[in-house]
Amino acid sequence: MNSKPVTRIKKINMYKISIIGYGNLGFHLVNHLSETGHKITQVFTRDKTKTRISKNKIDFIDDLELLRTDADVYFLPVKDDALKEVAKQLSLKGKIVAHCSASVEMKVLKNCTENFGVFYPLQSFSREVEVDFKNIPILIEGVNKETSSVLNDIAASLSNEVIEVNQEQRLAVHVAAVFANNFSNYLFSVAEEILKKENISYKILLPLIEETVRKVKEHAPSKSQTGPAKREDDKTIQKHLKFLSNKKELKNLYTIITDQIKSKK
Amino acid sequence: MNSKPVTRIKKINMYKISIIGYGNLGFHLVNHLSETGHKITQVFTRDKTKTRISKNKIDFIDDLELLRTDADVYFLPVKDDALKEVAKQLSLKGKIVAHCSASVEMKVLKNCTENFGVFYPLQSFSREVEVDFKNIPILIEGVNKETSSVLNDIAASLSNEVIEVNQEQRLAVHVAAVFANNFSNYLFSVAEEILKKENISYKILLPLIEETVRKVKEHAPSKSQTGPAKREDDKTIQKHLKFLSNKKELKNLYTIITDQIKSKK
Structure with a gap:
């Protein structure tokens, strides 16, 4: 047996993608989608100063009137508050349009196209910090099968963890992320x-x-709880409350979390 | 210049140390103190089953009557509740005796010896998880200079981060650790x-x-706060509270932390 090892390449469909919004997430999407092999058709940003820090040769536009309709997919990594306003200006019939927000309903996009959805990478992005998209869960939601399937393809080209969710689940993930993060x-x-x-x-x-x-990587947090509340060590808890007696807000917070941990026993 | 590089060895005094208590912390203290070059004179544990899992050849005793007085230093890594009871049984005049508790006053040891103190490694220990003592801050407190100096020596032989604290500071560290951990x-x-x-x-x-x-390794947590509360994004906060409307306790916790983050702006 002298045959050479075969490298199997997972076939991933590549798309022409335009990115509307060039904040922290938009920046990383542009870089990673193009590295993965997708074609970035255009990038819209009102803030022209941001275009200078791009490593890639990109067709930046600062007016939505200049948005071409020859891309397959349009991502909207813009602030929640701006989504409605931006959506109003888009007429992209037949195209796939997805916002990237944790808690906005996908139907905010319903007048842009019949194929709308959500593409939400669960991470906090900073421009200066390089990210490893492979480990970032991407939550997708599509109004129809075609949309879900394309969003799934693109998400899978970036990340090993793609989860199709409904609106309630996406909101749950966001609430959970607020607590955890x-x-x-x-x-x-x-x-x-x-x-x-x-x-x-x-x-x-x-x-x-x-x-x-490190512990919650191995065991569920509910199983790795430690501390005076978990041990019901009331002597220590009393010492701590006395220590916090001049800090009313913190004492209140200490009491509430302690009581909740105790009640879970 | 053909001279060989010189390895400079920091001189650290080595001591004869007995460990009273062989829980998770006792276990790691025994291993790391002997690896560092101290001589472990005896180890007391009531639970004889624990002695079987020791890698080292150790003189285990299960009766404090058998405790020899030829060690220099006695550490008491025992539970807070047991400290008083154990201290009552120790008469170690002239020796250094230190407990390892976060929130118990050092004077609980005042009848054992005139040289009492605290040796508190700030970490949560599990028997199965190897620890890198070099990175674990050790908080020490001594009733007199001699005690502080010996405890400092031993702590510095284990860790790069030794902090001499008073009782109020040690309690503050414990309260802070409860919040953070x-x-x-x-x-x-x-x-x-x-x-x-x-x-x-x-x-x-x-x-x-x-x-x-990762962020709080670089910037103070007070500078790296993100999220809907920090942004005062009340629309999202309202969606989250609605999501939690059937979970009264969590809704309460969400509201309190959100208000506190807002009030810090």
Whole structure:
């Protein structure tokens, strides 16, 4: 047996895609979609200064009147508040049009085309930080099979984790993400505030935070709960509440989360 | 110049150390202190089954009457509740005795010796998970200079981050750790619960959680806050509260944290 190993290439359909919006997500979509082999037809941004930082040779436009209709798919990575306004200006009959928002209904796009949907990558993007799209879950939703199928193709070309969801599920994911991401960051900032008063850097907590995250990679968070509330160690809880007695808001938050952890036992 | 590179060895005093308590922390202390070059004189554990899983050849005792007085330092990695009881049984005049608790006053040890203190590694330990002590902050407190100095020596032999604190500061660190670690894990479990109802695995949130942690390694959490509350995006907040309308406790928690984030603007 001397045959050479065969590299199997998964066939992925490539599309002509226009991106309307060049914020943090738009920026990364443009880069990664073109790297993956899709053709970026046009990119719309009102802010011309942003076009200077693009690595790629791109047909930037700053007026939606200049939007060509020869792309297959139009992505709208724009702010939630702007979606309605932008949708009003688009007439893309027969084309696939998807917004990228966590919590806006897809029917905001219903006057643009009959093939509307959602393409929502579950990550927080910054322009300066390179992302590994392979590990970013992409949630898709399409008004019909054709739309879902094309959005699925494009998502699968970027990521190993594509999930078809309905509107309720997408909203659930967003609420869950707010708890897991925005609110946990707020708790880190509470810790920062407490330590700052004692002249100690919040950075001493980083190994502990990393260990918490390491654990939830292996076990469900509901199974890895530790701490005084979980142990029902009321002596320690009382010491902590006394420590927080001059910080009414934090004491309130401590009490509520402690009670909720206890009630889950 | 053909001289060989010189490896400079930092001189660290090595001690004879007995460990009273062989839970998760005791286990790791025994391993790491002996690897570092200290001599483990004895280890006390009531639970003889635990001695079988030790990799090292150790003089285990299960009766405090058998505790020898030829060690220099005695560590007490035992549960907060047990500290008082164990301390009552120790008469170690002239020796250094330190407990390893986050929130118990050091004077719980005052009848054991005149040289009492605290040796508190800021990490959550599991027996199965190897730890890198070099990155674990160790908080020390000593009733006198000699005690502080010895505890500092031992801590510095294990970790790059040794912090001398007073009792108030140690309590502050513990409260901060509860917010940053136990409470953030609870928020992850809330996210898990929300997603479970929609048949979606909490694991889709892991890249987002990791990104949150990556950010606080670079910037203070108070500077990296994102999300609907930070943006004062009340439309999204209202959608989320409506989604949570049947989950009274979670709705309450969402409202409180959202209001606190808003009030920090």
